[in-house]
Amino acid sequence: DFCLIPMGTGQPSVAEYIAECQRVLQKTKLVYKANSEQTTNAVPEGPWSEVSQAIHDCHAAVHAMGAPRIATDIRIGTRVDREINPGTVNEGKVTRVERILAGEGQETWQGI
Structure with a gap:
């Protein structure tokens, strides 16, 4: 940013x-x-x-x-460990954190 x-x-x-x-x-x-x-x-x-x-x-x-x-x-x-489609990185991070806050699954910071 x-x-x-x-x-x-x-x-x-x-x-x-x-x-x-x-x-x-x-x-x-x-x-x-x-x-x-x-x-x-x-x-x-x-x-x-x-x-x-x-x-x-x-x-x-x-x-x-x-x-x-x-x-x-x-x-x-x-990031070079996997392919990333532009426009999905930030949205994906926000979604992941929202899932953690909502208590969905056993998400960890390692997955972000």
Whole structure:
């Protein structure tokens, strides 16, 4: 996931910048989930090169809107022990935890 924070815009609201980054993400082939935060906080799923390019493109778009500085936190997870279909990773993790909380079966953290 990544969290993009426009800085030095002179405005308290960053909604227009967030919307522009969302437009950039919509143009990609990546499956992503946007979170409702004050900043752009998205969880894209796909090949590393495509995810990093999308984050780069978000930076370029937000700078083009006039934001002189951007701070971005990025958290990347990779997995090579099995094939993963983009768009299923995060949803699968949430479903697994919900099952554990509901007491369905003997789920363990090892299965997540």
